[in-house]
Amino acid sequence: MEFDVFVHKLFQEGLAAGLTDMEVYQQTNGEFEVKVFEQELDSYTVSQSGGLSFRGKYAGKFGYAYTEKLDEAAIQFLVENAVANAKVVDSDDVAEIFAGSSTYPSLKPSGGIRAAASDKIAFAKELEATAKSLDKRVRTVDYCLYGDQSTEVRLVNTKGLDLSHSDDIAFAYVSVVVSEGEETKTASRFQVSPRFDQFDGIRLAKAAVAEAISLLGAKSVPSRTYPVILRHDAAADLLQTFSSVFSAEAAQKGLSLLAERVGEAIAGSNVTIVDDPLLAQGPSSVPFDAEGVATRTKRVVEAGVLTTLLHNLKTAAKEGVESTGNGVKGSYKGVVKVAPSNFYVQPGTLDLEQLVQQMHSGLVIIDLQGLHSGANAVSGDFSLAAKGYLVEAGKIVSPVEQITLAGNFYQMLKQIVAVGSDLKFGLPSAAGTYGAPSVLVEGLAVSGD
Amino acid sequence: MLKLDLIKDVLAAALSTGGDFAELFVEDTLRTSLTMVNGQVEEGISGRDHGVGIRIFRGLTSVYGYTNDSSRGGLLAAARQAAAAIAGVSGRLDLQLNQVPTGNSHPIRIMPHTVETHKKVDLMRRAHKAASAYDDLVTQVRVGFADEEQNVLVANSEGLVAEDQRVRTRFSVQAVASKNGEKQTGVSSPGRHMGFELFDSVVDVEAQAREAARSAVTMVNADLCPSGKMPVVIANEFGGVIFHEACGHGLEATSVAKGHSVFSDKLGQKIASDVVTAIDDGTIGNAWGSANIDDEGTPTRRNVLIEKGILKGYMVDKLNGRRMNMDRTGSARRQSYKFAPTSRMTNTYIANGTSTPEKIIASTEYGLYARYMGGGSVNPATGDFNFAVREGYLIKDGRIDKPVRGGTLIGRGSEVLLKIDMVGNDLDFGQGMCGSVSGSIPADVGQPCIRVSSITVGGRKEAE
Numbered sequence: 001m002e003f004d005v006f007v008h009k010l011f012q013e014g015l016a017a018g019l020t021d022m023e024v025y026q027q028t029n030g031e032f033e034v035k036v037f038e039q040e041l042d043s044y045t046v047s048q049s050g051g052l053s054f055r056g057k058y059a060g061k062f063g064y065a066y067t068e069k070l071d072e073a074a075i076q077f078l079v080e081n082a083v084a085n086a087k088v089v090d091s092d093d094v095a096e097i098f099a100g101s102s103t104y105p106s107l108k109p110s111g112g113i114r115a116a117a118s119d120k121i122a123f124a125k126e127l128e129a130t131a132k133s134l135d136k137r138v139r140t141v142d143y144c145l146y147g148d149q150s151t152e153v154r155l156v157n158t159k160g161l162d163l164s165h166s167d168d169i170a171f172a173y174v175s176v177v178v179s180e181g182e183e184t185k186t187a188s189r190f191q192v193s194p195r196f197d198q199f200d201g202i203r204l205a206k207a208a209v210a211e212a213i214s215l216l217g218a219k220s221v222p223s224r225t226y227p228v229i230l231r232h233d234a235a236a237d238l239l240q241t242f243s244s245v246f247s248a249e250a251a252q253k254g255l256s257l258l259a260e261r262v263g264e265a266i267a268g269s270n271v272t273i274v275d276d277p278l279l280a281q282g283p284s285s286v287p288f289d290a291e292g293v294a295t296r297t298k299r300v301v302e303a304g305v306l307t308t309l310l311h312n313l314k315t316a317a318k319e320g321v322e323s324t325g326n327g328v329k330g331s332y333k334g335v336v337k338v339a340p341s342n343f344y345v346q347p348g349t350l351d352l353e354q355l356v357q358q359m360h361s362g363l364v365i366i367d368l369q370g371l372h373s374g375a376n377a378v379s380g381d382f383s384l385a386a387k388g389y390l391v392e393a394g395k396i397v398s399p400v401e402q403i404t405l406a407g408n409f410y411q412m413l414k415q416i417v418a419v420g421s422d423l424k425f426g427l428p429s430a431a432g433t434y435g436a437p438s439v440l441v442e443g444l445a446v447s448g449d
Numbered sequence: 450m451l452k453l454d455l456i457k458d459v460l461a462a463a464l465s466t467g468g469d470f471a472e473l474f475v476e477d478t479l480r481t482s483l484t485m486v487n488g489q490v491e492e493g494i495s496g497r498d499h500g501v502g503i504r505i506f507r508g509l510t511s512v513y514g515y516t517n518d519s520s521r522g523g524l525l526a527a528a529r530q531a532a533a534a535i536a537g538v539s540g541r542l543d544l545q546l547n548q549v550p551t552g553n554s555h556p557i558r559i560m561p562h563t564v565e566t567h568k569k570v571d572l573m574r575r576a577h578k579a580a581s582a583y584d585d586l587v588t589q590v591r592v593g594f595a596d597e598e599q600n601v602l603v604a605n606s607e608g609l610v611a612e613d614q615r616v617r618t619r620f621s622v623q624a625v626a627s628k629n630g631e632k633q634t635g636v637s638s639p640g641r642h643m644g645f646e647l648f649d650s651v652v653d654v655e656a657q658a659r660e661a662a663r664s665a666v667t668m669v670n671a672d673l674c675p676s677g678k679m680p681v682v683i684a685n686e687f688g689g690v691i692f693h694e695a696c697g698h699g700l701e702a703t704s705v706a707k708g709h710s711v712f713s714d715k716l717g718q719k720i721a722s723d724v725v726t727a728i729d730d731g732t733i734g735n736a737w738g739s740a741n742i743d744d745e746g747t748p749t750r751r752n753v754l755i756e757k758g759i760l761k762g763y764m765v766d767k768l769n770g771r772r773m774n775m776d777r778t779g780s781a782r783r784q785s786y787k788f789a790p791t792s793r794m795t796n797t798y799i800a801n802g803t804s805t806p807e808k809i810i811a812s813t814e815y816g817l818y819a820r821y822m823g824g825g826s827v828n829p830a831t832g833d834f835n836f837a838v839r840e841g842y843l844i845k846d847g848r849i850d851k852p853v854r855g856g857t858l859i860g861r862g863s864e865v866l867l868k869i870d871m872v873g874n875d876l877d878f879g880q881g882m883c884g885s886v887s888g889s890i891p892a893d894v895g896q897p898c899i900r901v902s903s904i905t906v907g908g909r910k911e912a913e
Contacts, residue, residue, distance in 0.1 A: 044512040044534040049500060064494035068517045077497060085493030088570045142709045142830055177830045186830045223676050253486055254589050335492045370835035373824035374857045378625060378632045383857040383907045385835030404857045404907020447676030447907035
């Protein structure tokens with residue numbers, strides 16, 4: 001059934017069933033992905049799919065339902081289930097279906113992906129071939145892929161709001177395995193961009209191979225507290241892992257120690273953290289959030305001081321503040337949560353080499369593993385498998401692995417000695433894209449030999 | 450779910466450009482999930498997933514396409530779009546489809562959609578009450594209820610047509626204990642390939658809730674975990690995640706076939722200590738990771754991976770089987786029609802040994818006892834793994850001493866397998882969601898209590 005006809009019928013049926021306010025959030029995705037292995041096309045994926053999320057207010061409570069099939073039966077399914085789910089909800093929803101913001105920011109169009117499948121396959125093959133050719137110790141390229149995605153979102157509600165947004169994103173990823181004797185090391189690199197012509201496969205391949213080679217001969221280090229530089233990617237991963245502490249939803253549920261600390265210094269004065277939904281070419285850039293609220297850029301932490309938590313309509317209403325436009329749906333299958341958009345630590349002035357000189361001796365951490373299990377977003381504690389390099393007398397001297405890095409996120413924010421200039425973003429997720437420059441931390445507990 | 454004539458036409462369209470194998474996967478899934486925070490139902494969401502995945506092989510190249518549009522026109526368009534990626538000429542196609550009835554080894558007594566939502570909520574309330582009442586230190590209780598009915602049809606150009614229904618129910622309790630600004634979490638989240646009868650026969654919601662609360666309270670009172678290399682005793686059930694991460698992923702054809710795994714080309718070789726026998730079994734009655742057929746339509750089976758330390762077999766799917774010249778093992782799995790299937794674990798466990806858990810502790814002078822493990826991850830190329838200890842204790846003089854929090858175990862799978870020096874006799878299972886190339890899928894991990902003679906423990910406190 002056609003979307004507009006479907007929604008019209010859905011709202012009619014919903015009204016008849018006792019739903020007062022209703023909203024539809026539709027997402028459609030077109031995806032393309034190729035993987036190559038040993039210069040052959042290994043896999044090729046192409047798809048068109050989507051789904052429709054429905055929420056309705058019944059006796060003051062929201063009930064949710066979604067469907068991937070838009071037929072007559074789906075209308076009944078959505079209405080019945082939204083009502084049934086609303087009936088068991090206890091918590092009063094102070095939020096309403098949103099009638100709209102007065103204005104919406106305009107995002108510069110990304111320019112689109114626009115390349116033939118054959119060009120994309122050729123790019124992936126060249127990426128693999130380059131990685132393989134750079135060093136004879138490259139045993140295999142275990143992942144080499146290119147993918148892109150076009151997403152369209154449409155939000156329509158019974159308060160008259162009808163918004164739509166579409167965006168394109170493309171990504172390339174290469175992971176190499178190098179071997180010397182019995183030793184095996186891996187490293188990977190990725191690039192994310194809305195435009196195919198911005199991809200630089202040679203740069204990716206070179207960086208991945210250089211890093212894997214640099215890890216050969218890695219050893220553990222004695223257990224003790226070390227000054228640590230978290231390279232931009234490790235720092236961004238850690239920021240992502242602990243990003244829920246900035247959510248008003250987590251704070252209101254007692255799951256963030258930043259609850260009621262707005263206005264206080266929570267980090268050193270050299271730390272500023274920005275949520276920027278309007279970032280040019282930002283993978284998570286969007287003009288309105290999942291509830292139709294206009295988005296805006298804000299410094300969540302400014303010179304160490306927490307200026308705001310991130311809000312959706314519900315969390316904002318509970319505190320009597322305005323939504324910050326951070327109502328997010330991971331997909332049409334989810335309910336409205338709170339999450340950042342493009343969320344990053346504002347860069348400082350020193351490059352990585354200068355940070356290493358300033359640290360003098362300690363560790364550079366380039367990779368953290370176990371982020372979904374070894375980090376506790378409630379307490380801020382983390383204990384993570386790590387690898388990187390040992391620094392002595394202001395220089396990187398040898399690779400390090402088989403260590404864990406342990407600390408506490410809240411304490412670490414106050415122990416950042418210097419912030420680097422090399423801001424980079426990690427892989428985008430449905431709950432934001434996270435970026436950081438490399439940061440020098442006074443001391444973290446390392447467990448090794 | 451689809452008429453045989455239509456299936457035939459779609460497979461023919463998929464092979465029209467020279468593919469040598471085509472497969473259709475049709476999925477229709479109903480789901481419900483409910484979340485209760487501090488005794489209040491915060492949200493309920495129900496949904497219907499519906500879509501079709503079409504896979505085409507030509508030699509070792511695999512093309513995958515998927516769509517929500519299961520009309521004749523939509524399916525043919527998706528098949529042709531996927532086929533367009535293969536530039537060849539179609540051979541003669543003589544397709545005979547043969548629908549084989551799938552036997553059902555996992556009977557469901559009470560289908561989730563027949564149970565009124567408020568009955569599910571009643572169970573959640575009981576759990577909330579039991580966890581909150583456990584101790585004054587419990588400051589937050591989160592209860593989750595999720596069920597799904599996944600109906601699938603798999604058909605392929607070898608003539609197979611098979612259907613299966615996977616019904617799963619999971620109940621989770623998360624308790625947060627707070628003391629002096631410190632917060633610790635305890636969880637309990639049992640699940641089965643079952644309907645609402647889960648709560649008659651398997652899950653006692655109050656007991657689960659109290660266990661989550663007990664764990665949170667124990668950990669908030671715990672000291673920091675020491676770091677360094679030491680013997681580690683890992684308790685049964687979810688402790689099996691060590692094998693899942695450190696070894697299981699490396700035995701999936703996904704990483705073995707291309708020579709990426711540390712266990713590639715090691716069949717018949719000793720890869721673990723003599724006390725280790727490990728099995729992946731997708732047939733265990735109503736277990737969380739079980740199904741009648743895998744997502745390529747092959748009946749699931751019991752695969753011995755390691756027998757007394759010797760590598761006996763891998764988990765193999767059709768495509769990687771081509772590369773490895775090996776048969777399928779009923780291990781092909783995918784999260785949904787949005788993913789091409791590949792070899793994955795189902796219910797994976799270390800088999801019972803002979804020691805009692807008490808004896809294992811008693812014979813350990815100093816070390817760490819990991820009563821509950823958290824999740825972890827592994828790099829299949831190097832075997833490097835890490836995982837969190839959710840509830841740990843120090844072992845001193847052969848006795849369990851004080852609880853410790855915040856520990857992480859790191860190591861290399863191939864090394865740890867050789868260092869397992871005691872295996873208990875109390876095999877049991879824990880449930881998890883395993884994430885990998887074909888998405889997030891339910892998987893059981895399991896083991897009896899085991900001891901690893903030495904692992905690097907990462908903690909925030911230096912070794913004593």
